[in-house]
Amino acid sequence: MFNRIKEDITCVFDRDPAAQSVFEVITTYPGFHAVLIHRLSHFCWLAGFRWLARFIAHIGRWLTGIEIHPGAVIGRRFFIDHGMGVVIGETAVIGDDCTLYHGVTLGGTSWDKGKRHPTLHNGVVVGAGAKVLGPIDIGENARVGSNSVVLKPVPAGVTVVGIPAHVVDPKSKVATAERDKIAYKMGFSAYGATTDMPDPIAYAINHMLDHIHAMDNQIETLQKALNDAGIKYPETPISKLDGCEIEDGYDEDEL
Ligand SMILES: CC(=O)SCCNC(=O)CCNC(=O)[C@H](O)C(C)(C)COP(=O)(O)OP(=O)(O)OC[C@H]1O[C@@H](n2cnc3c(N)ncnc32)[C@H](O)[C@@H]1OP(=O)(O)O
Numbered sequence: 675m676f677n678r679i680k681e682d683i684t685c686v687f688d689r690d691p692a693a694q695s696v697f698e699v700i701t702t703y704p705g706f707h708a709v710l711i712h713r714l715s716h717f718c719w720l721a722g723f724r725w726l727a728r729f730i731a732h733i734g735r736w737l738t739g740i741e742i743h744p745g746a747v748i749g750r751r752f753f754i755d756h757g758m759g760v761v762i763g764e765t766a767v768i769g770d771d772c773t774l775y776h777g778v779t780l781g782g783t784s785w786d787k788g789k790r791h792p793t794l795h796n797g798v799v800v801g802a803g804a805k806v807l808g809p810i811d812i813g814e815n816a817r818v819g820s821n822s823v824v825l826k827p828v829p830a831g832v833t834v835v836g837i838p839a840h841v842v843d844p845k846s847k848v849a850t851a852e853r854d855k856i857a858y859k860m861g862f863s864a865y866g867a868t869t870d871m872p873d874p875i876a877y878a879i880n881h882m883l884d885h886i887h888a889m890d891n892q893i894e895t896l897q898k899a900l901n902d903a904g905i906k907y908p909e910t911p912i913s914k915l916d917g918c919e920i921e922d923g924y925d926e927d928e929l
C-alpha cells in the first residue's frame with residue numbers, strides 16, 4: 675500500500691512542473707487526496723458496503739471537488755491535476771499512468787444499467803474541461819484536447835480535439851514539427867518547448883509562419899514561370915536566402 679502511495683506522489687513530479695515538494699503534494703493536492711479516498715471507497719464497494727462506499731466518496735467530493743464513483747476501477751499512478759469539477763462514473767475504467775485535468779467528465783450517455791462509461795487505457799491524458807461520454811475505449815497514450823467532447827472510440831497514440839472530437843490530422847503534426855524547427859532557428863526557443871499547453875504567442879507565430887510559407891511558395895512559382903518565359907529573375911528562391919535579408923531582387927529594365 676505504501677509503495678502505491680509513494681508512486682502516487684512521485685508521478686505528480688513527473689507531470690506537474692508546479693510541484694515543489696512531497697510535503698506540498700501530500701498537503702495541497704486535491705487530486706492526490708481524491709485518489710486515496712477512492713481507494714478506500716472502492717474497497718468498501720467491492721466488500722459489499724455500498725452505502726458506506728458512496729458516503730466516503732461523497733465526503734471526498736466535499737473535500738476535493740472531485741467526484742469519483744466508488745465502482746470506478748482505477749489503475750496505478752493516476753493523477754488528477756487541479757481537480758475541481760472532475761466527475762468519474764460508476765462503470766469507468768482507468769488504466770495505469772493516466773492524467774486528468776480539472777472539469778473532466780468520464781460520463782454515460784444511457785440510462786440503462788451495465789457498462790455505460792468510458793475505458794481509458796494506459797497513459798491517456800484528458801485536457802481540462804473535456805467530456806468523454808459513453809462506453810468507448812480511449813486507446814493507450816491517446817490525448818484528448820481541453821474542452822473536447824469525445825463520443826467515439828479513440829485509437830492508441832492519437833490526439834483528438836473539438837466538439838465532437840476528431841483526430842488531429844497527422845499532416846498538421848508534421849507541419850507543426852517543421853514550424854518548430856523554423857521558429858527555433860529564428861530564436862523563438864520557447865516556442866515548441868511544449869506541445870501540452872496551448873500558447874497564444876505560439877499560435878500567432880504559427881499563423882505568421884504559415885503565411886510566410888504560402889507567400890514563399892507563390893513567389894517561387896512566379897520565379898519559375900518568369901524564368902520559363904525567358905525573363906531573368908534572381909535564381910535563389912527567397913526561402914533559401916539567409917535570415918531575413920532579402921536582396922535587391924531584379925533590375926526593372928530587364929523585365
Ligand atoms: C492551469 C493549467 O494549466 S491546467 C492545464 C490545462 N491544460 C490542458 O488541459 C492540456 C490539454 N492539452 C491540450 O488541449 C493540447 O492542446 C493537446 C493535447 C490537444 C495538444 O496535442 P498535440 O497533439 O500536441 O496537438 P497540437 O498542439 O499540435 O495541435 C494540433 C491541432 O489541434 C488544435 N488544437 C489543440 N488543442 C485543441 C483544443 N483543445 N481544442 C481544439 N483544437 C485544438 C491546434 O490548434 C492544432 O490545429 P492546427 O493543426 O489546425 O493548427
Ligand SMILES: N[C@@H](CO)C(=O)O
Nearest residue numbers: 689690691692693755
Ligand atoms: N499544474 C500544471 C498545469 O497547471 C502546471 O503548472 O503547469
